[in-house]
Amino acid sequence: MKSIYLPHILIILTALLVSCATVDAPDSDVGSTLTPNEIRGPGLGNVGVPDFDKGMEAFRRGDYAEALEEWRPLAEAGPWPSAQSMLGTMYYFGRGVTQDYAEAAHWFQLAAEQGFAPAQSMLGFMHQNGDGVPQDYTEAARWYQLAAEQNEPTAQSRLGALYALGQGAPQNYDLAYFWYRMAANQGNVSAQGSLGVMYYNGQGVPHDYTEAARWFGLAADQGSAAAQHTLGRMYFNGQGVSQDHREAARWLGMAAQAGHDNAQAMLGLMYDLGLGVPEDAVLAYKWINLSAAQGNE
Numbered sequence: 616m617k618s619i620y621l622p623h624i625l626i627i628l629t630a631l632l633v634s635c636a637t638v639d640a641p642d643s644d645v646g647s648t649l650t651p652n653e654i655r656g657p658g659l660g661n662v663g664v665p666d667f668d669k670g671m672e673a674f675r676r677g678d679y680a681e682a683l684e685e686w687r688p689l690a691e692a693g694p695w696p697s698a699q700s701m702l703g704t705m706y707y708f709g710r711g712v713t714q715d716y717a718e719a720a721h722w723f724q725l726a727a728e729q730g731f732a733p734a735q736s737m738l739g740f741m742h743q744n745g746d747g748v749p750q751d752y753t754e755a756a757r758w759y760q761l762a763a764e765q766n767e768p769t770a771q772s773r774l775g776a777l778y779a780l781g782q783g784a785p786q787n788y789d790l791a792y793f794w795y796r797m798a799a800n801q802g803n804v805s806a807q808g809s810l811g812v813m814y815y816n817g818q819g820v821p822h823d824y825t826e827a828a829r830w831f832g833l834a835a836d837q838g839s840a841a842a843q844h845t846l847g848r849m850y851f852n853g854q855g856v857s858q859d860h861r862e863a864a865r866w867l868g869m870a871a872q873a874g875h876d877n878a879q880a881m882l883g884l885m886y887d888l889g890l891g892v893p894e895d896a897v898l899a900y901k902w903i904n905l906s907a908a909q910g911n912e
Contacts, residue, residue: 667698674701679711690722696731699723703734707746716747727758735762736770743773743782752783763794771798772806779809779818788819799830807834808842815845824855835866843870844878851881851891860891871902879906 670685683705689698703722706715720741726734739758742751756777762770775794778787792813798806807830813820814827828849834842847866850859864885870878883902886895 696726699726700734720747732762732765732767756783768798768801768803804837828855840870840873840875864891876909876911
């Protein structure tokens with residue numbers, strides 16, 4: 616069968632067959648700090664209070680009005696950081712209340728000042744992005760540091776990113792690696808992907824495709840579309856792993872299904888050429904057009 620996109624394919628595949636200088640940034644972990652499971656993590660002196668637990672049960676079943684009714688009196692009473700943090704979460708995401716970043720920051724601040732690591736992490740995130748507070752990378756790094764020192768993995772990953780980028784602190788790949796590794800060892804998917812990037816590009820660590828593939832694999836197994844795409848490329852090119860077009864297509868397929876535009880384009884080209892998958896013009900057209908619809912031309 617004649618290729619339906621041959622001029623474009625030859626250009627793109629030539630580029631893919633050589634070692635690429637950069638890889639995808641890790642998937643964002645926005646919103647991952649204050650989940651119900653993490654709120655019930657270590658250091659929660661007031662978990663087990665009946666009203667808080669009733670609020671958590673209501674929150675989990677989507678009854679945000681009841682959760683608010685249970686948590687607000689606790690949060691307003693004083694030293695109840697878990698209730699204050701959950702109020703901050705509700706205002707940040709607009710769950711049962713009108714979304715209000717300034718109000719969210721108020722409640723996170725109260726909990727963070729009591730040393731509550733998830734709130735410190737979220738307050739750092741808000742300062743990093745200017746959500747309800749002035750954007751201030753230095754202040755973001757300060758709150759991330761406080762939470763990271765309590766072994767809060769999301770804060771560790773985000774602090775590593777600030778050191779890698781030189782935001783809020785001088786660029787320092789050694790510290791970036793240290794905090795990424797601390798978070799990655801706890802299973803933080805963003806940190807695992809970030810370590811993959813560092814090994815792939817040789818930033819602060821020796822250039823090592825095998826180690827990069829290992830970390831991308833861990834992140835990919837947790838559903839990171841960015842890691843799945845990069846791992847697929849590495850199998851396609853034989854970087855750090857044995858070249859295997861079928862395995863490349865498997866990982867690219869996962870990323871493509873998740874909406875990753877570059878994975879969709881590459882998967883479409885592989886269907887067009889029959890590399891790792893049966894030659895299929897219909898599927899080639901589908902994936903290339905889904906990618907193009909996202910502006911990837």
